Amino acid sequence: MKKNNQELIDQFNKDGYIFFENALSDDQLLAVNEQLAAWVEESKSHNENFGEIMDGRPRFDLELKSHTSETPAVRRITSPAEISDICLDVVKDNNALDLVADIFGPNITHLGNKINLKLPSSGTEVKFHQDFPFEPHSNQDIMTVLYFLDDVTLENGPLEVVPGTHNGPLFSHWHNGIFTGAVDAKVESASRKQAISCIGKAGSACLMHGKLLHGSGPNLSKLSRSLFIITYKAEDAVALSPNHLPSELVGMIVRGEETGTVRCTSYSVELPEYPKEASFFGQQSKSKSVGM
Numbered sequence: 001m002k003k004n005n006q007e008l009i010d011q012f013n014k015d016g017y018i019f020f021e022n023a024l025s026d027d028q029l030l031a032v033n034e035q036l037a038a039w040v041e042e043s044k045s046h047n048e049n050f051g052e053i054m055d056g057r058p059r060f061d062l063e064l065k066s067h068t069s070e071t072p073a074v075r076r077i078t079s080p081a082e083i084s085d086i087c088l089d090v091v092k093d094n095n096a097l098d099l100v101a102d103i104f105g106p107n108i109t110h111l112g113n114k115i116n117l118k119l120p121s122s123g124t125e126v127k128f129h130q131d132f133p134f135e136p137h138s139n140q141d142i143m144t145v146l147y148f149l150d151d152v153t154l155e156n157g158p159l160e161v162v163p164g165t166h167n168g169p170l171f172s173h174w175h176n177g178i179f180t181g182a183v184d185a186k187v188e189s190a191s192r193k194q195a196i197s198c199i200g201k202a203g204s205a206c207l208m209h210g211k212l213l214h215g216s217g218p219n220l221s222k223l224s225r226s227l228f229i230i231t232y233k234a235e236d237a238v239a240l241s242p243n244h245l246p247s248e249l250v251g252m253i254v255r256g257e258e259t260g261t262v263r264c265t266s267y268s269v270e271l272p273e274y275p276k277e278a279s280f281f282g283q284q285s286k287s288k289s290v291g292m
Helices: 005-015 026-043 085-092 097-104 185-194 280-290
Strands: 017-020 060-062 074-078 108-118 126-129 142-148 159-161 196-198 205-209 214-216 225-234 253-255
Touching (some): 005 017, 005 097, 026 060, 026 085, 026 108, 026 225, 085 108, 085 225, 097 142, 097 205, 097 253, 126 185, 185 214
Antiparallel strands (some): 017 205, 074 108, 108 225, 108 253, 126 214, 142 205, 142 225, 159 196, 159 214
16 A cells, blocks of 8 residues: 555545546546547437447437537447447556555456546536445445546536545435435435535546445536546445446456455345436436426
8 A cells, every 4th residue: 555545545434535636647538538539429420329238228328408410418428448448448557546446455346437428518417326226235345436537627517425425324216116316305405515526637536435425517618527437346345236337347357356255244225226228317317207
């Protein structure tokens, strides 16, 4: 462990998240952004979701209400590391990964990856939720790392986190028998009052515990806000439900080694619904139908 990492680890244990500068090298940032620009350009020739992931759902999820060839509104690319060696190289090694290993390691595996976009033409909003109820495991050592591909400001829809909530309860994401992928409206209202915006330069990252409450508002600026999101886990955390983003890369060792052991902690959580939609944005849209 690097000596200067202990302070970051202590902060993570207290708050449930860490802001980490220079998580990507300049070369990695440039390469991923060039790849992303090519995908956005490709989306201009589509008027519906396209591509295909392992379970047959679309890889490229569009905000269909606003997407046009002139104003493309790609909002999610699922498992880009499956179709891009550039993205795969970042999943396997980046400047934040050693810190993940110091916190949850030494043995770390890859759980999933995606790119979430908030282009200037899109109105994409993320309701408050916790990641862990989407991906329950035998223990709770799950880490979502959000790598900033653009400068993130208060105006372009930054991640909003609620410090300390990783030490609190796992909230229900089911409402009136529907899995909405969001917490109850009362929980969200209280969370927004305590939320802190994660802003910073492109190449930075926010490391976030899977139980941390978080969300984000729409992009109100003329600047893009794109995130390469990689989820890592302790190698001895074993899935309790089917992976909602199935990929041939799930379980890939990125730090340490495979031990073949299972570590269990005591908690209770409602199992998620396996999504039919292209991404969880479709699941969260159901919250409107149940009056949240």
